[in-house]
Amino acid sequence: MKYDVIVVGSGVGGAGVAYSLCKAGYKVALLEKGKLIKREEFSKDELAYVRRDIVTPNPFEEYHTIEERVDGAWVSTSTYASGWSFWNGNIVGGSSTFMSGMFHRMHPDDFRLKSKYGKIKGANVEDWAISYEELEPYYTLAEELVGITGRANTHRFSPPRSRTYFSQAPTKENEVVKLFDKSCKDLGVTSLVTARAILSKDRGTRKGCYYSNFCGSYGCSSGAKGSAMEALIKPALATGNLTLMSNTYVKKLLCNTETEVESVLVLNTITKEEKQLFAKVFVVAAQAHESARLLLNSANKYYPDGLANSSGELGKNLLFSGGGYGYGELHKDALQQISFASLMQKGLFINRSILDWYFVEHWWKGKFKGGLVEFMFEHQNIISRAVRSTKSEHKLLWGKALGEHLVSKFTKSKNVRFEVFTDWLPHSNCFISLDKTHKDTYGMPVGKLRIEAHPQDVKVGEYLAKKCEAVLEEMGATNIRSVINALPPPNLIAGGCRFGTNPKTSVLNKYCQTHDIENLFVSDASFMPTGGSTPYSWTIYANALRVGEHIVKQLRKRS
Amino acid sequence: MKRRVFLILGSIFGLSSILSSKDTDVLKLSSSLQVKKTISAVQEHLFPTQSLLPSAKSMQVIEFLFETIMHKTYDKDIRLFILQGAKELERRERGVFVSLTFLEKERALRAYENSSYGSSWLSQIMVLTLEAMLSDPIYGSNIHQEAWSALGTNGGEPRPKKEYLFDEI
Ligand SMILES: Cc1cc2nc3c(=O)[nH]c(=O)nc-3n(C[C@H](O)[C@H](O)[C@H](O)COP(=O)(O)OP(=O)(O)OC[C@H]3O[C@@H](n4cnc5c(N)ncnc54)[C@H](O)[C@@H]3O)c2cc1C
Ligand code: SF4
Numbered sequence: 094m095k096y097d098v099i100v101v102g103s104g105v106g107g108a109g110v111a112y113s114l115c116k117a118g119y120k121v122a123l124l125e126k127g128k129l130i131k132r133e134e135f136s137k138d139e140l141a142y143v144r145r146d147i148v149t150p151n152p153f154e155e156y157h158t159i160e161e162r163v164d165g166a167w168v169s170t171s172t173y174a175s176g177w178s179f180w181n182g183n184i185v186g187g188s189s190t191f192m193s194g195m196f197h198r199m200h201p202d203d204f205r206l207k208s209k210y211g212k213i214k215g216a217n218v219e220d221w222a223i224s225y226e227e228l229e230p231y232y233t234l235a236e237e238l239v240g241i242t243g244r245a246n247t248h249r250f251s252p253p254r255s256r257t258y259f260s261q262a263p264t265k266e267n268e269v270v271k272l273f274d275k276s277c278k279d280l281g282v283t284s285l286v287t288a289r290a291i292l293s294k295d296r297g298t299r300k301g302c303y304y305s306n307f308c309g310s311y312g313c314s315s316g317a318k319g320s321a322m323e324a325l326i327k328p329a330l331a332t333g334n335l336t337l338m339s340n341t342y343v344k345k346l347l348c349n350t351e352t353e354v355e356s357v358l359v360l361n362t363i364t365k366e367e368k369q370l371f372a373k374v375f376v377v378a379a380q381a382h383e384s385a386r387l388l389l390n391s392a393n394k395y396y397p398d399g400l401a402n403s404s405g406e407l408g409k410n411l412l413f414s415g416g417g418y419g420y421g422e423l424h425k426d427a428l429q430q431i432s433f434a435s436l437m438q439k440g441l442f443i444n445r446s447i448l449d450w451y452f453v454e455h456w457w458k459g460k461f462k463g464g465l466v467e468f469m470f471e472h473q474n475i476i477s478r479a480v481r482s483t484k485s486e487h488k489l490l491w492g493k494a495l496g497e498h499l500v501s502k503f504t505k506s507k508n509v510r511f512e513v514f515t516d517w518l519p520h521s522n523c524f525i526s527l528d529k530t531h532k533d534t535y536g537m538p539v540g541k542l543r544i545e546a547h548p549q550d551v552k553v554g555e556y557l558a559k560k561c562e563a564v565l566e567e568m569g570a571t572n573i574r575s576v577i578n579a580l581p582p583p584n585l586i587a588g589g590c591r592f593g594t595n596p597k598t599s600v601l602n603k604y605c606q607t608h609d610i611e612n613l614f615v616s617d618a619s620f621m622p623t624g625g626s627t628p629y630s631w632t633i634y635a636n637a638l639r640v641g642e643h644i645v646k647q648l649r650k651r652s
Numbered sequence: 653m654k655r656r657v658f659l660i661l662g663s664i665f666g667l668s669s670i671l672s673s674k675d676t677d678v679l680k681l682s683s684s685l686q687v688k689k690t691i692s693a694v695q696e697h698l699f700p701t702q703s704l705l706p707s708a709k710s711m712q713v714i715e716f717l718f719e720t721i722m723h724k725t726y727d728k729d730i731r732l733f734i735l736q737g738a739k740e741l742e743r744r745e746r747g748v749f750v751s752l753t754f755l756e757k758e759r760a761l762r763a764y765e766n767s768s769y770g771s772s773w774l775s776q777i778m779v780l781t782l783e784a785m786l787s788d789p790i791y792g793s794n795i796h797q798e799a800w801s802a803l804g805t806n807g808g809e810p811r812p813k814k815e816y817l818f819d820e821i
Binding site: 314491493 | 698699704778804812
């Protein structure tokens with residue numbers, strides 16, 4: 094059988110394309126190396142989902158290597174040895190199954206960062222091949238399909254919206270927001286309601302959020318979370334046009350000519366059986382680093398340096414998210430506006446972000462791109478919180494002292510956390526290539542990620558963290574700390590297959606179609622030349638729907 | 653480089669010995685009654701009775717620890733490290749750690765903690781014991797959710813219906 098389209102990877106990037114095509118009547122095969130976990134099978138088993146990572150591959154079987162600069166030399170460590178990996182959720186629906194769903198659109202100026210700020214020393218910043226205005230209709234479409242809830246903000250740095258409303262009200266908030274909003278007001282800062290990819294009310298087969306208290310890192314048992322599975326794959330399956338293949342690992346894409354991909358070579362991870370699958374069009378969406386790896390592993394006689402890599406740009410300019418996080422403790426005696434009991438109420442969200450420092454014009458530091466900050470409660474994982482509280486001055490606490498300390502931590506205070514998102518400036522020492530010695534359990538070379546942050550990223554992160562600390566202080570929090578460094582968070586990855594108008598300097602054209610091969614597309618965050626200062630998922634959803642629509646048009650033209 | 657650093661710093665024999673140890677060493681160590689008794693005594697010292705938290709003994713944490721580290725998905729280097737760490741503690745204490753008094757055990761463990769090996773090992777035991785106590789009761793510890801209650805908290809819903817250890821989907 095020859096499918097119309099084969100999509101590799103069932104996360105946000107793959108599901109967006111698959112949905113558009115199935116709705117338009119095309120036959121799609123969606124290939125996912127991970128297993129299928131049904132909604133009713135999810136639980137809040139911290140041991141399984143958080144401590145043992147049951148939804149990512151066994152690190153000794155599938156891994157990558159990470160190259161960091163140590164004392165001036167590049168040192169490579171495999172992720173099975175370090176425990177530090179970029180797997181984020183490898184099941185049907187991908188990482189979105191486990192996201193917290195804090196959703197942000199990028200700002201129009203994020204699409205033209207180079208034009209706005211000029212060249213930044215040591216960075217490879219480029220403007221996007223499309224404008225915000227071109228992506229806006231798809232942000233709105235994603236908002237509707239995914240079920241993004243919130244309140245339309247009118248902040249000077251809020252991206253413009255073609256629709257003034259959200260179709261559902263924001264999710265419920267803990268009373269601590271009264272304290273947060275007042276503190277911001279007193280500091281002259283604008284606090285904004287964060288949009289969430291979480292339904293506040295029932296919609297179709299998806300139930301509204303039941304405030305389970307364990308959201309990020311867990312699958313959702315109500316379907317409220319707008320994961321790729323709930324939002325797009327299930328509706329795509331309902332068309333009858335989608336063939337969903339879990340436990341299907343794609344080893345490489347195969348070509349018979351220079352201009353066309355003919356098939357994919359897949360391996361069933363349970364039976365270990367290999368076969369070829371054929372289609373007219375191929376879309377890769379394996380999460381940015383793995384998409385580049387798959388194309389590099391698909392090198393052939395026409396493209397010896399990686400499929401569709403005539404530019405030599407494949408794998409280059411990998412992006413993460415700059416910034417870091419911080420937190421402070423709220424204790425009973427410091428609370429005035431709200432009761433301690435309401436602070437301790439479980440499950441309700443904070444849902445607050447601040448955009449005031451997205452673009453900075455400082456009397457001394459000058460003009461520079463700042464970022465977004467997001468406030469939330471610390472993740473409620475019981476074991477992890479306890480484990481973090483076992484040390485006092487580098488010594489382990491134990492016995493009665495540990496008992497008293499933990500009970501006090503859990504019952505007498507609650508941590509408010511902030512996360513800082515800044516641009517991860519693209520540069521020449523952040524890229525993915527193939528490791529020459531390490532292979533995964535399926536015999537394919539693993540990806541080697543060279544990771545280094547541009548010094549500017551850390552400076553901006555520190556600038557924003559200071560602002561956040563002031564907010565926490567105003568709220569009456571104590572033990573305020575922030576952790577800003579050059580290490581990227583593992584779950585926000587983009588770049589590696591930049592889009593652009595020039596085939597010599599980019600891998601993809603403006604529709605995320607490779608310049609070299611007409612029937613090959615990449616639809617996850619790989620296309621992004623710069624990442625904005627927001628988490629990526631709304632942008633990936635929107636762009637994947639845009640790419641899907643373009644492929645539909647092309648297929649229609651062909652027939 | 654977290655895990656590698658831990659193994660390098662932690663290993664008294666050096667990383668290569670840990671990595672090259674044969675499975676038979678693990679088998680021998682894991683079936684040694686003495687190793688089990690030593691780890692159990694350490695857990696009982698870290699989580700004694702008359703604390704605000706339930707005791708290690710009442711929560712059957714030793715069973716959890718062995719079930720976890722002997723599972724095929726558990727990191728085999730850390731498994732060996734945990735077993736060898738108990739042996740090392742006994743060697744330091746001339747094979748009588750288990751029968752020491754409370755104060756002697758405190759002295760022995762604080763002294764062990766002063767070595768980077770001992771410090772890493774005790775951290776591992778602490779983590780595995782907290783995992784036992786504070787995971788869902790389905791895993792056999794946290795009996796009647798007593799440890800959750802002590803912390804004024806409870807796990808989320810829905811609770812797991814089966815242990816991930818037996819989940820072979
Ligand atoms: C705990 C957590 C919290 C998060 N919170 C937020 C948030 O609040 N807001 C936000 O915007 N984002 C958040 N994110 C990030 C967000 O989930 C990701 O940016 C997004 O889901 C990435 O989508 P993707 O399609 O690029 O990749 P993925 O979702 O990773 O999908 C790629 C899929 O491809 C599969 N695959 C890879 N290689 C192959 C192969 N060779 N063959 C077959 N299949 C393959 C993978 O198994 C995977 O399922 C969070 C992520 C995590 C883990
Ligand atoms: S019910 Fe609400 S809080 Fe719980 S996982 Fe689903 S979306 Fe998150």
